[in-house]
Amino acid sequence: MEKEFKDYMKLLYKIRRDKFTRTALNRAVKSFRIKRDEALKAFPHVEEEKKKLQETKDFVINHFDDFIEKTEKSVKTMHGNFHFAKDKDEALKILKGITGTGKTIVKGKSITSEEIDMNENLEKWGNTVYETDLGEFIVQNLKSRPMHILAPAVNIPKEKVAELFSKIANRELPPDPKKLTEFAREYLRDKYMEADIGISGANAITADTGSVFLFENEGNIRFATNAPDVHVVFSGIEKILPTLSDGFRLLEVVSRYAGYLAMTYVSIVSGPSKTGDIEKTIVYGAHGPREFHVILYDSGRSEVAKDPVLAPILRCVRCGACMYECAIYPITTGYWGYKYMGGIGIPWTACISGGVEKAAPMAFTCTLCGRCVKYCPMEIDVPEIVQEIREKLYKEGLVPPFIKNMVETVMKDGVPY
Numbered sequence: 001m002e003k004e005f006k007d008y009m010k011l012l013y014k015i016r017r018d019k020f021t022r023t024a025l026n027r028a029v030k031s032f033r034i035k036r037d038e039a040l041k042a043f044p045h046v047e048e049e050k051k052k053l054q055e056t057k058d059f060v061i062n063h064f065d066d067f068i069e070k071t072e073k074s075v076k077t078m079h080g081n082f083h084f085a086k087d088k089d090e091a092l093k094i095l096k097g098i099t100g101t102g103k104t105i106v107k108g109k110s111i112t113s114e115e116i117d118m119n120e121n122l123e124k125w126g127n128t129v130y131e132t133d134l135g136e137f138i139v140q141n142l143k144s145r146p147m148h149i150l151a152p153a154v155n156i157p158k159e160k161v162a163e164l165f166s167k168i169a170n171r172e173l174p175p176d177p178k179k180l181t182e183f184a185r186e187y188l189r190d191k192y193m194e195a196d197i198g199i200s201g202a203n204a205i206t207a208d209t210g211s212v213f214l215f216e217n218e219g220n221i222r223f224a225t226n227a228p229d230v231h232v233v234f235s236g237i238e239k240i241l242p243t244l245s246d247g248f249r250l251l252e253v254v255s256r257y258a259g260y261l262a263m264t265y266v267s268i269v270s271g272p273s274k275t276g277d278i279e280k281t282i283v284y285g286a287h288g289p290r291e292f293h294v295i296l297y298d299s300g301r302s303e304v305a306k307d308p309v310l311a312p313i314l315r316c317v318r319c320g321a322c323m324y325e326c327a328i329y330p331i332t333t334g335y336w337g338y339k340y341m342g343g344i345g346i347p348w349t350a351c352i353s354g355g356v357e358k359a360a361p362m363a364f365t366c367t368l369c370g371r372c373v374k375y376c377p378m379e380i381d382v383p384e385i386v387q388e389i390r391e392k393l394y395k396e397g398l399v400p401p402f403i404k405n406m407v408e409t410v411m412k413d414g415v416p417y
C-alpha cells in the first residue's frame with residue numbers, strides 16, 4: 001500500500017510539472033466555464049428540471065429490480081434482444097456471444113465500456129475496433145485511456161494531436177483543430193460502412209418504451225449505430241429512466257451543465273430498423289441495423305443502491321461539470337483516477353469498478369473542498385461520500401502509512417510534520 005501510494009503521488013507530481021497537460025487543461029477549464037455559465041443563464045428553468053430529475057433518479061435507484069424488469073419487457077416488445085450482466089465476466093461472455101471473432105467494430109464513446117476493458121477484449125477475440133468519437137480516437141491511438149468523462153482527450157494539447165495524426169496520416173498535419181478534425185473525419189468515414197457491428201453506451205434507457213437516448217455533437221454515434229447490421233448498447237443499470245419524457249428532461253439538464261445550449265444530435269433508438277411499407281407487413285431490418293441488443297450491466301450498482309450514503313453516486317448523469325471545478329483535477333486530469341476519475345471517480349472506483357484498495361490513493365488526495373457539489377446538477381455530496389470511503393479504508397487497514405503517520409503526528413504534536 002505504501003509503495004502504491006508513493007508511486008501514485010510521484011505520478012501526480014510528474015503530471016503537475018507537465019507543461020503540455022497544464023496548457024491543455026487551462027484552455028479547457030476556461031472555455032468550459034464560460035460555455036456552461038452562458039447555457040445556464042439562457043435556460044434558467046434547468047434549475048427546476050434538475051430537482052425533478054434528482055427525484056426521478058432516486059425513485060429508480062430505490063426500485064431497480066422493477067425497472068430492470070420493465071426495461072427488459074419493453075426492449076423485447078420492440079424486437080430488441082435484452083441481456084443482463086451481473087459482473088464483468090458475464091458482460092464479456094454476452095458480448096463475445098454477440099460479436100464473435102473477425103469483425104470490424106465501430107464504437108461510440110462509453111466510459112462504462114472501460115469497466116470491462118471492452119476494446120482490449122474485443123481485440124483479443126480477433127476483432128478490429130475503431131473508436132469514432134474524436135477524443136476517444138486520440139486516446140485509442142495514443143494507447144492511453146480517457147482522462148475525462150465527456151472529453152477523453154482533454155489533457156492532450158493540439159500540438160500533440162498534430163504529432164499523432166501526422167504519424168497515422170503519414171504526412172505533416174498542422175496543430176490546427178479544424179485541420180485535425182478534418183483528417184479524423186476522412187479517416188473514419190469508410191469504417192462505418194465497412195463495420196459489422198456498432199457499439200454505443202447510453203445516456204438513458206427508458207423503461208416504458210425500451211428506448212435508448214444517445215446525446216452527441218460530432219455525429220459519429222449516428223453513423224456507428226446506424227450503418228452496421230448490428231447495434232449493441234452497453235449500459236449501467238443506473239441509466240434507466242421511467243419514461244420517454246424523463247429522457248428529454250435529462251437531455252436538458254446534461255446539455256446545459258455540460259456547457260451546450262443544445263446537443264447537435266439526439267438519437268432515440270427503440271429496437272432494430274423496420275418498415276411496414278409493403279402491405280403494412282412489418283419487416284425488421286430495413287435501412288438501419290437488423291439486430292439490436294441491450295446489455296444492462298450491474299457490477300455492484302444494485303448493492304450501492306441499498307446504502308443510503310453511497311446511493312446518490314448512481315444519480316450521476318456524467319455531465320463532467322464537477323471535474324472542471326475540482327481543486328485537484330485541473331492539475332492531474334484523469335491520472336487522479338482509475339477507470340473513473342475526479343472526486344466522483346472515488347466512490348465509483350471503490351464500489352463499482354476497481355475496488356476499495358484502488359480507490360485509496362484517490363480518496364486521500366481529495367481536499368474535501370466541496371466545490372464539486374455546488375456545480376453538480378444532481379447535488380451529489382462527494383465530500384461526504386469520500387469521508388465514508390475513508391472510514392471504510394480505515395476499518396480495512398488500507399490507510400496509506402504516510403497518511404496514518406501524519407494523523408498520528410498531528411494527534412501527538414498538533415502539526416503534521
Ligand code: SF4
Pocket residue numbers: 149315316317318319320321322323344375376377378379380
Ligand atoms: S458528479 Fe455531478 S457534476 Fe460530476 S459528472 Fe456526475 S452529475 Fe455531473
